[in-house]
Amino acid sequence: MSLKSDLVVVCGGGGFIGGHLVADLRRQGFTRVRCVDAKPQTQWYQRFPDIENLVLDLEDKSACYTALQGAHTVYNLAADMGGMGFIELNKGLCMLSVLINTHLLMAARDLGTQRFFYASSACVYNADKQRDPNVTALKEEDAYPALPEDGYGWEKLFSERMCRHFREDFGLLTRVARYHNVYGPFGTFEGGREKAPAAMCRKVIAAKLGGPKELEIWGDGHQTRSFMYIDDCLKGTQMLTASDFVEPINIGSSELVSINQLADIVEEIAGIKLNRSYNLKAPKGVNGRNSDNTLIKQVLGWEPDTRLRDGMEKTYRWIYDQMAGRGS
Ligand code: NAD
Numbered sequence: 001m002s003l004k005s006d007l008v009v010v011c012g013g014g015g016f017i018g019g020h021l022v023a024d025l026r027r028q029g030f031t032r033v034r035c036v037d038a039k040p041q042t043q044w045y046q047r048f049p050d051i052e053n054l055v056l057d058l059e060d061k062s063a064c065y066t067a068l069q070g071a072h073t074v075y076n077l078a079a080d081m082g083g084m085g086f087i088e089l090n091k092g093l094c095m096l097s098v099l100i101n102t103h104l105l106m107a108a109r110d111l112g113t114q115r116f117f118y119a120s121s122a123c124v125y126n127a128d129k130q131r132d133p134n135v136t137a138l139k140e141e142d143a144y145p146a147l148p149e150d151g152y153g154w155e156k157l158f159s160e161r162m163c164r165h166f167r168e169d170f171g172l173l174t175r176v177a178r179y180h181n182v183y184g185p186f187g188t189f190e191g192g193r194e195k196a197p198a199a200m201c202r203k204v205i206a207a208k209l210g211g212p213k214e215l216e217i218w219g220d221g222h223q224t225r226s227f228m229y230i231d232d233c234l235k236g237t238q239m240l241t242a243s244d245f246v247e248p249i250n251i252g253s254s255e256l257v258s259i260n261q262l263a264d265i266v267e268e269i270a271g272i273k274l275n276r277s278y279n280l281k282a283p284k285g286v287n288g289r290n291s292d293n294t295l296i297k298q299v300l301g302w303e304p305d306t307r308l309r310d311g312m313e314k315t316y317r318w319i320y321d322q323m324a325g326r327g328s
């Protein structure tokens with residue numbers, strides 16, 4: 001177990017999940033938090049001047065040794081990633097994130113890090129199990145035989161295995177979560193890396209703020225997903241990191257909705273109805289995906305439980321404030 005005075009390093013802390021994790025650690029009273037990201041600090045979603053903030057490119061091996069100097073616990077949330085629109089068109093960039101996790105693992109091993117958390121993804125799951133929108137929720141064993149999302153998913157699966165072998169061969173205590181679609185405030189909602197919940201909010205808010213009363217949906221809208229609110233992601237991540245469980249595990253909501261239902265929710269929050277069009281050529285990912293939470297309930301006695309409607313309300317309000325604040 002880590003003490004509140006132990007040094008915790010959040011890699012990718014300028015990003016969406018990392019930024020929330022840093023904020024949460026501060027709230028809990030951790031006194032030594034180091035936040036590391038490649039982006040200039042002005043682009044970090046959340047930034048706290050009272051903690052140690054480092055701008056480093058963690059693909060570089062020596063940067064990883066600088067980042068992890070003295071670390072007790074490391075959360076690796078750094079990756080070159082985004083929603084389907086990004087990962088389907090940037091497979092090479094996604095796979096280069098293998099350098100980040102590999103070099104961080106080497107530094108953690110050599111510098112005596114006590115706990116190493118790695119953020120994997122539901123994109124590791126075999127595509128053949130995700131062809132039907134009426135999905136059977138994905139259990140952890142469904143990652144094999146391997147047929148993950150091309151590019152991004154292969155990198156995640158490989159990095160999961162690196163964590164396993166660093167634990168087996170070098171005794172580094174690694175923990176691996178397979179996140180299923182995380183959403184919430186202080187994340188990307190435009191620019192090409194955004195994911196479905198934020199993109200849906202942005203499109204509906206644009207109409208609400210005076211744009212055309214149109215809503216373009218990627219795919220036929222029947223594809224299904226589950227979405228996890230950021231607070232659940234933070235809770236599961238920290239519980240898993242403190243636990244004795246060593247295998248990759250789902251951290252995701254099991255509340256399954258179609259993309260059309262997600263659009264219904266956002267329209268209802270906004271109090272508006274839009275004309276929908278369906279872009280069948282846009283990247284849309286697998287037809288159906290849900291998280292089977294049997295294992296997490298056994299291991300942690302808990303599962304992500306924020307209702308989608310509640311989490312989307314908070315997300316919508318934050319994106320609304322960003323867009324209304326700059327007048328678009
Ligand atoms: P994000 O893009 O908001 O944050 C990732 C951060 O990593 C960014 O701030 C980026 O600048 C940083 N980064 C990229 N390359 C780097 C490098 N070379 N050196 C240092 N920093 C670098 O993404 P997120 O949503 O916060 O995701 C965090 C982690 O969780 C990622 O590993 C992602 O693959 C994983 N994940 C996220 C989701 C989700 O729905 N958000 C789902 C599954 C898995």
